[in-house]
Amino acid sequence: MERVCFRFYVRTEMIDEYKKRHAAVWPEMLQALTDCGWKNYSIFLNEKEGTLIGYCEVDDFAAAKAKMSKLDVNTRWQKYMQPLFPQDKRADESFENFVEVFHLA
Amino acid sequence: MERVCFRFYVRTEMIDEYKKRHAAVWPEMLQALTDCGWKNYSIFLNEKEGTLIGYCEVDDFAAAKAKMSKLDVNTRWQKYMQPLFPQDKRADESFENFVEVFHLA
Numbered sequence: 665m666e667r668v669c670f671r672f673y674v675r676t677e678m679i680d681e682y683k684k685r686h687a688a689v690w691p692e693m694l695q696a697l698t699d700c701g702w703k704n705y706s707i708f709l710n711e712k713e714g715t716l717i718g719y720c721e722v723d724d725f726a727a728a729k730a731k732m733s734k735l736d737v738n739t740r741w742q743k744y745m746q747p748l749f750p751q752d753k754r755a756d757e758s759f760e761n762f763v764e765v766f767h768l769a
Numbered sequence: 770m771e772r773v774c775f776r777f778y779v780r781t782e783m784i785d786e787y788k789k790r791h792a793a794v795w796p797e798m799l800q801a802l803t804d805c806g807w808k809n810y811s812i813f814l815n816e817k818e819g820t821l822i823g824y825c826e827v828d829d830f831a832a833a834k835a836k837m838s839k840l841d842v843n844t845r846w847q848k849y850m851q852p853l854f855p856q857d858k859r860a861d862e863s864f865e866n867f868v869e870v871f872h873l874a
Contacts, residue, residue, distance in 0.1 A: 708867035762813035
């Protein structure tokens, strides 16, 4: 099992909307994440900067991301979220991965 | 149970040393973290910047941090780690907390 940490960004003026949408993620999107192997998935926010940190546990992150990226529901979700992000790329194509250097169970 | 995410920094020229020390954290320090309630604790690194992200699960993070900060082993560990950090403050006094905005079990 991999523990995964990645960073991305939301426009600071869109933070309220980001929070609202993430308090009500489409059930079909949640099911797709679960089906693709994402577990214990959290997103954390720094409100001043719009910095987002994703953390999740997954057997094979590259495979889970690839599987997810092919799903229609994910394409629709990313399109829906796009105006909230500063970059032109989809959020899930902009993740900057961090490397685990310590773990205590 | 709280899921906690915080950010801090290591000097980029000290990254190798940081990794080395975190591959061999003192057993007494690990035990202290466990005794103070830190669970599933990971530290993730961005090597280009020296940005560190901590993630852990704990019943009450403020209480666990306060408990930890009083322990002699923690004082010794923070002193030992201090030269690796850019700030004058102890690393554990420099954590910037992020707020959880999404969770999928």
